[in-house]
Amino acid sequence: MKILICGKGGSGKSTIAALLAKSMAKRGYQVLVMDSDESNFGLHRQLGVKLPEGFMNYFGGKKTMIERMFASMQKGEGGTVKIFDKRWTFSDIPEEYLMEKNGIKLLAIGKIHDFREGCACPMGALSREFLKNLELEDDEVVIVDTDAGIEHFGRGVEDGCDLIIAVVDPSYESLMLSKKINELGDSIEKPVYFVLNKVDNESKRVMLASLEKNKIAGIIPANDEVFKACLAGDELDLELVEIEELTEFLEGVKNDIRAK
Numbered sequence: 001m002k003i004l005i006c007g008k009g010g011s012g013k014s015t016i017a018a019l020l021a022k023s024m025a026k027r028g029y030q031v032l033v034m035d036s037d038e039s040n041f042g043l044h045r046q047l048g049v050k051l052p053e054g055f056m057n058y059f060g061g062k063k064t065m066i067e068r069m070f071a072s073m074q075k076g077e078g079g080t081v082k083i084f085d086k087r088w089t090f091s092d093i094p095e096e097y098l099m100e101k102n103g104i105k106l107l108a109i110g111k112i113h114d115f116r117e118g119c120a121c122p123m124g125a126l127s128r129e130f131l132k133n134l135e136l137e138d139d140e141v142v143i144v145d146t147d148a149g150i151e152h153f154g155r156g157v158e159d160g161c162d163l164i165i166a167v168v169d170p171s172y173e174s175l176m177l178s179k180k181i182n183e184l185g186d187s188i189e190k191p192v193y194f195v196l197n198k199v200d201n202e203s204k205r206v207m208l209a210s211l212e213k214n215k216i217a218g219i220i221p222a223n224d225e226v227f228k229a230c231l232a233g234d235e236l237d238l239e240l241v242e243i244e245e246l247t248e249f250l251e252g253v254k255n256d257i258r259a260k
């Protein structure tokens with residue numbers, strides 16, 4: 001199953017991705033976390049590993065990809081670039097682009113490192129094509145951490161995923177964005193679920209009143225240990241009952257998808 005995690009900036013996408021990856025790995029899944037957020041440098045720390053070399057470099061780097069995209073536009077092919085010649089499995093991913101710990105592999109598409117190095121469109125194209133081309137065994141899970149907002153929908157990254165999780169924090173902007181994500185998910189026939197994050201009782205009540213109940217996959221409270229670990233840049237080495245409940249919910253969704 002390929003799970004894409006999105007939401008407003010700072011809502012907790014990387015935190016939920018890391019905690020979910022750890023929970024799924026403990027249950028015996030082979031987990032690949034795909035970091036497609038070109039501007040957040042926290043996810044690898046939350047997983048307790050170093051940032052791997054950007055996968056974009058395997059395909060010649062960002063500059064090469066931009067040139068190929070321009071060439072395709074000039075030929076009237078809409079900027080689409082054929083990146084993969086065959087279907088890939090986990091074992092096709094070159095090891096030098098992975099960091100691994102406790103059954104979790106981290107793949108980073110690439111980061112913005114330098115002033116004026118160009119836009120993140122090639123990262124979006126590679127993320128989209130990689131997800132579409134990747135074939136999974138039943139015990140394999142991909143968790144995609146995306147950049148803030150909905151630009152990745154514009155780049156079609158969701159095309160290759162099985163379900164979308166919108167992380168919603170207690171703010172009006174986040175609630176509004178989650179509705180837009182829901183609409184976008186509907187338009188491409190991908191199931192969208194909400195994970196309410198950083199909530200207390202009062203914010204939970206307000207948020208539940210404005211979201212579709214049957215789409216709530218999990219409710220994660222504001223947690224002091226999570227906050228402190230994130231602030232220190234430490235690994236998120238803690239088990240939360242609410243994350244276990246989220247994992248169980250997603251296992252149910254996985255079984256439903258498989259049964260179809």
Ligand SMILES: Nc1ncnc2c1ncn2[C@@H]1O[C@H](COP(=O)(O)OP(=O)(O)OP(=O)(O)O)[C@@H](O)[C@H]1O
Binds near residue numbers: 015016146148223227
């Ligand atoms: N459940 C939680 N309890 C307490 N603090 C949290 C929780 N989830 C996230 N945070 C806090 O929110 C901050 C932002 O989280 P995170 O980096 O996961 O968000 P993000 O949506 O991935 O951010 P970005 O949009 O920059 O990629 C964390 O550094 C942490 O301080």
